[in-house]
Structures are given as C-alpha cells and as structure tokens.
Amino acid sequence: MSELDSLVSVRLPGQVLQTLEHFEKAFGALLVLTVPSTEYGEPERLVIYESTAGLSESDSMGSETPIPFLGDKIQLQVRAARAAPAEAVCAALAPTLASLFELEREIESFTNEVSQRYEEITLLYSISETLGATLELEKAAEYILDAVRDVMRAKRAALWVQSAGVVDLNLAAQVGDAGRSGLLSPDDPDSLTSRVFRNNESEI
Known part of the structure; x- marks a missing residue:
C-alpha cells in the first residue's frame, strides 16, 4: 500500500475532515477532493470527499488546484463559496490540507517506528529468556x-x-x-x- 493509499483509504484523517467541515461552514463552500484512479474501468479520478451528495460533473466549478503533497496527486475543487471568492478559499485551504496530510504521515511513520522498536525489544527479551533456559x-x-x-x-x-x-x-x-x-x-x-x-x- 502506497503512502497516499494509507492516508486516504476508508476514511480521511480526522484533522483533515475537521478542517474541510470548518471551511464549509465558515465560507459556505462546496468542496470536493479527488485522487487518481488505479483500477481499470473506473473514472479517471475518484472522489474521496464531497461536501454535498449529488454534485455532478455538470455543476460549475469555482476553482481547482492540486494539494502540494505526495506529488500533487490529491486535487481540491471548490465548486462554490458564498462568503468569499472560490479562488481565495482554494488558495487558503490547499496548503492547510497539505500540512495536515504531512502531519498525519509523520504521525503514522512515528507510530510504525515505535511499534517496530517494541517488537525488537520483545525479541531481545525473548532471546535472553531462551538463552537462560x-x-x-x-x-x-x-x-x-x-x-x-x-x-x-x-x-x-x-x-x-x-x-x-x-x-x-x-x-x-x-x-x-x-x-x-x-x-x-x-x-x-x-x-x-x-x-x-x-x-x-x-x-x-
């Protein structure tokens, strides 16, 4: 599983979801996140987050930009915004999401490192017990x-x-x-x- 898959599979990180919901409420924004499709026969891009069910490809798109994280694979769309220009919302939200995804990756990496160290310590303890038996x-x-x-x-x-x-x-x-x-x-x-x-x- 790639880093992107591990971060967006099943459910987006909690802080990312909270930030998306905050921007929706603060700016009256309709937001969409997409990633490249990896399966044959699927659309070119898959939706991993959508503000309002029922948005179609025919709906006007206010602004779109890649999130600067893992090679710009995650795309942010601001379909509309009531309290500010869609372009401004997009410009403010994209780097914020990038920082949150990066933070989540660091937390995941640290958790895996701690888990690995724990396994190694348990292994050393097991070896010492075996040699003492x-x-x-x-x-x-x-x-x-x-x-x-x-x-x-x-x-x-x-x-x-x-x-x-x-x-x-x-x-x-x-x-x-x-x-x-x-x-x-x-x-x-x-x-x-x-x-x-x-x-x-x-x-x-």
Whole structure:
C-alpha cells in the first residue's frame, strides 16, 4: 500500500475532515477532493470527499488546484463559496490540507517506528529468556531464528557457523522455507550469506 493509499483509504484523517467541515461552514463552500484512479474501468479520478451528495460533473466549478503533497496527486475543487471568492478559499485551504496530510504521515511513520522498536525489544527479551533456559543449543537456535524471522517478516532464517580449523560455513539451524544446506564457502561471490560473513556487516 502506497503512502497516499494509507492516508486516504476508508476514511480521511480526522484533522483533515475537521478542517474541510470548518471551511464549509465558515465560507459556505462546496468542496470536493479527488485522487487518481488505479483500477481499470473506473473514472479517471475518484472522489474521496464531497461536501454535498449529488454534485455532478455538470455543476460549475469555482476553482481547482492540486494539494502540494505526495506529488500533487490529491486535487481540491471548490465548486462554490458564498462568503468569499472560490479562488481565495482554494488558495487558503490547499496548503492547510497539505500540512495536515504531512502531519498525519509523520504521525503514522512515528507510530510504525515505535511499534517496530517494541517488537525488537520483545525479541531481545525473548532471546535472553531462551538463552537462560535449559535447552539444547540447536533447539534454542531454532527458537531464536523463528522469533527473528517473525519480527523481520522473513520467509526463511538460517544460522551459519564457522568451526575452528574449518574454512567453510556450516548450516547449524534453519526455520521457514527450504533453502541452501550443506557447506558454504565464505568466498562464494554469489552468496549473500558469504558476503555478509566476509564484510561483517548486515544487509537489508
């Protein structure tokens, strides 16, 4: 789901709705918000907000402008306004809505970040509990890998180790989808695992 979809799907952000309603009451404005259609057979633009049901394409449009947010994909139409020129209402409302959409995106990003950090903290706590329990090393490794895979939303997780005096990496544990097994050369140029081992740096 794109950023635009996440912000306008199902229901517009509360502050955006409140601002639209405030402008409607303050200026007697008829407002419409549209976004580009993504489905075949649908109109070129879809209405995501409309002041009054029943406005048709034949109704006169007082003013129209893109909202400067996410590549100007959201279009604002001021069909009419009683207390001020439609152009003035449009000029005042568009940047206000852009700021509110941007604020909502930042809040959503922060919420996702906090959620991710919480998952990581829970993972670390789970790992410490597992290591402190009386378990076989292989079972502990599989449990930890499964927890990591769940947090990372990965299809497969594997633990490769290099034993003393042995050059190749050996698959010690794995969970999830089937994958490479057996020995793995740390110099393999086509292997992501080998490259991570050589560089001693994670890759995402």
